[in-house]
Amino acid sequence: MYAFNPDAGYLVSIDMDTENAKVAITDFDCNIKAHSNCLIDINDGPEKVLDRIKEAVFELLAELRLDPDAVKGIGVGIPGPVEFASGMPISPTIMPGWDRYPIKEYWARYFNCPSYIDNDVNIMALGEYAKGLKFQANNVIYIKTAAGIGAGIICDGNLYRGSNGSAGDIGHFDVGGDVICWCGNRGCLEASAGGKAIVAKARESALAGKSEFLLGILEKKGELHLEDIALGMQRQDSLCAELIRESSVLIGRVIASIVNFFNPELILVGASYSEFDDTLLAAIRQGVYQRSLPLSTRNLSIQKSILGNQAGLIGAAYMTLEQLILNSINDQEDVAIL
């Protein structure tokens, strides 16, 4: 069995979204030694997407002149629910073709070390907690908004994954209304306030002549992405500002419910683009202070993410490290028992 040596080795850290994968090599202190972004399309399915990511990993190893055997653990965050023990995605709504794909086995083909797969928001929450907050809080909710909307939960000082590893899924909270979600229900938060929904509304409004800026992009590129809305915010486009505000208000209402249920001391908010930060924070604060009970908000702080868009990479590295140490302790106990 693999023996953990904290002085020798590197970790591969991967933070996947639906259109983009961040890849890094870190040391055992979670410092990023080299990193890159690769464009992916999650709809291409696991083999094609992971091949693309694997190439990026090997490019980084070559850049650092490292042998693959120097890699002692691989941590992967994916944008869907994961059964943590097996590392398999389970019915991930925005990852068609990935259901129960054995991601651990994929990495075992190329590396002689363990890999750990977790939900992307879980690893972000863990990264923020361990390396951003340096453990200086007990009950924290980390909110990520992008194509999906999710929460990572730190409960009494530990990452809480839930009974099947699916805790923190707030994207399908019922916010009313009649919009059909890709999960098959109506009124889900993600269907009204997620990145896909924002882009769809932006497209419709641009075609209806409500934003010359977005119409210009649409005519030039043939499609819109969330980053175009972020660019619109920079350019003071009022439609973009309105769309982000509407989405943020719905997210704020859901977080108000979560504050009542979970009574955290800190909420960290990670928006997909920093242009959305102020609007999102303001709407969440408004929602929480309007709808949550006095006792739940007495010592509550609502802040933007500390690690920003590196939370996932740092968190995946920290999660891997934590698991390697746990495995190492268990192995030693096994030896002691023998």
Next chain:
Amino acid sequence: MYAFNPDAGYLVSIDMDTENAKVAITDFDCNIKAHSNCLIDINDGPEKVLDRIKEAVFELLAELRLDPDAVKGIGVGIPGPVEFASGMPISPTIMPGWDRYPIKEYWARYFNCPSYIDNDVNIMALGEYAKGLKFQANNVIYIKTAAGIGAGIICDGNLYRGSNGSAGDIGHFDVGGDVICWCGNRGCLEASAGGKAIVAKARESALAGKSEFLLGILEKKGELHLEDIALGMQRQDSLCAELIRESSVLIGRVIASIVNFFNPELILVGASYSEFDDTLLAAIRQGVYQRSLPLSTRNLSIQKSILGNQAGLIGAAYMTLEQLILNSINDQEDVAIL
């Protein structure tokens, strides 16, 4: 300082609702040795209500021929948010006049032992977990429906009270609609589905001629209570059945969101009257299986409360015992340090 001796002594256990307080004397195994119910009106304020409860406690002690000094700890559950460390109710919406009342000091006037105050749903969850389930689960949500609607949370094997002791408040989740809640907001679950809301709707519908049964009671007694709706269910009154079903569907929608967020393995449901059990369980199952994600419900079980209406009394006793033991350990550590 008080020394904990597990072999000698009794506990006073109190489970307060808005109109009724259950009072018991238990041994250190949480077995109820004597108990009684006393009618209270929470609106009378703390001194009058606690005086009434204290009389009931002394009656039970007399019945058991016990000296007040035989009482080694007092546990109290109240229907509102509590700051657990100080034992004070904090802005409890359905307990006017109780805000920051020092309940511990009240009991210290009459008993030479510590008292512990917690939210009623917290102690019920703890009672179900420790004495009902005998710790055979890790992540459990206990739902209590009565005048208020609340949740108690067992997280990774411990009662989770949140950062200020207010975790589990689901009564003010936004379920849409325009009903004004006593907290000042619109659309709160409690305002549409709580006991008070059910009784108000029952009164209105009875006066509009939709239930001869309820109209009869209303004409005879001048008012309606939740127990009359329970009686109506027994008598197959269709209006009563409809009111409970409507309320249960709203509760089920909120619990579906909680299942997505918390991913528990077990939900225990305590209805205020056993006549509501089947309707409530069916609606919660329907809501959860319709709206929650596949992974969150894969191993989920939804059952009715094991301890029934004794959950609060047994839980208050268990909570008191747990605190006495913790204090005793801390005292021993203090001595060891000296």
